[in-house]
Amino acid sequence: MVDDMLEEEDEVEEEEEEEEEEEEEEEEEEEEEEEEEKIWTMESKDGDNLSVVTHFISISIVIVVVVVVVVVVVVEVVMVAVEVILVILVIVVVVVLVVVVVVVVVVVVVVVVVVVYPQSGHQREVFKSRIDWTVRLRVDCTSRARPDKDNMAEYRGTKKMRVGTGFVWHVSKPEYNEPCVCPICHGKVARKQWRFGVRTAKHVVYNTEEAKKTKLDFFYDDDSCKSDGRMKSAWGVEVGWYRPDRDMCDMWCVTCDEDLGEKIEKLDGRYWFDNDKLNRQGLSELGLLPSGDKDCHLALIVSHPHGQPKKITVGEVTHRDEEKRRLDYNTPTCPGSSGARVFWSDRLMLLPVHSGSFGKTSTENNNELNVFQRLSRKLRRHKTEQGQINFGYGWVEI
DSSP: OHHHHHHHHHHHHHHHHHHHHHHHHHHHHHHHHHHHHHHHHHHHHHHHHHHHHHHHHHHHHHHHHHHHHHHHHHHHHHHHHHHHHHHHHHHHHHHHHHHHHHHHHHHHHHIIIIIIHHHHHHHHHHHHHHHHHEEEEEEOOOOTTSOTTSTTGGGTTOOOOEEEEEEEEEEOOOEEEEEOOSTTTTTOEEEEEEEEEEEEOTTTSOSHHHHTTEEEEEOOOSTHHHHHTOOEEEEEEEEEEEEGGGTEEEEEEEEOOHHHHHHHHHHTTSOTTSSOOOOHHHHHHTTOSOTTOOOOOEEEEEEOGGGOSOEEEEEEEEEEETTTTEEEEOOOOOTTOTTOEEEETTBOBSSOEEEEEESOOOOOSTTEEEHHHHHHSOOOSOOOOOOOEEEEEOOOBO
16 A cells, blocks of 8 residues: 555656656747747847838938939039020120120210311311411502611612512401492492401501502412412502501401402401410311421411412411510511411410511421412421521410
């Protein structure tokens, strides 16, 4: 019994041991399974994390690519826009420059047409009127009333013709159906006649006796004027005013030549002492000055040297005497120039008269030309070289 009981206990113990072993095995298996499950779970989690990272990286790459593409597109668009803007700016600048150039050209043309050309034409008309008012004087007698110290004393009482220059300074309105005192009419009634004043040097026309024997030639500009009828003549009547101390006199003259009378009546619209200035620029525009001349006070004379056709000579003012109203200049002159009008650049002088000269007299100079040659072309590279000093009286600044 006891053995049986012992055996049974042993069996029971064995069974319990077996059960314990089985339980231990089961527990080990369960632990292994749990560990496997943990490992699988960890692997699953690691796989999920890797997938997320991979997905994130993929998305990031896509975003970067998109951003790069967008940036490139924006840059291209901006560059195109900048190019377009630059092109537009260039076009605008070119258009503005063209408009400015056109405006400048138009302004220059307007200035030339409206200002410069009329002024040049005005200067030409002003000076042309001065030229046309210059007359040649042919005096056919020398009065016995001249004093012994007079330069023409040796010719007193003779009919030897002397020549000089004068200029018209006043023209009266025409008179109708009045006796004419010219040598042609001899007191007969003229349908129309004009009286006008001519200023000259007193040593050219001394008194009324000489004035009545004086013939005045208008428009004697070249030798052909005599043959083609352009030269017109009038006659002196009397000496109305004179200043012996200034070698000046005014001679009243008459013409019944209607063509001549109408011409000088039109010229009377421009007085010698108006406000038009024959300055350096004006003289240059008229071709009366060469290029490169130094700045100086110019003296210009229109005269009939030796009784020849009109000549224009240019020189410089060398001195002026305010008290005596005397002007000295080196403008070339000759016998026959006495009584001519003296132009002083930058000022118009009120009726100055060329009186005489001291020193050598010479017209062998390039700055003496026929009046129409001087008006048609400019002098180039000439130089005035002469020792002649001339003088005139009666100037007044205005």
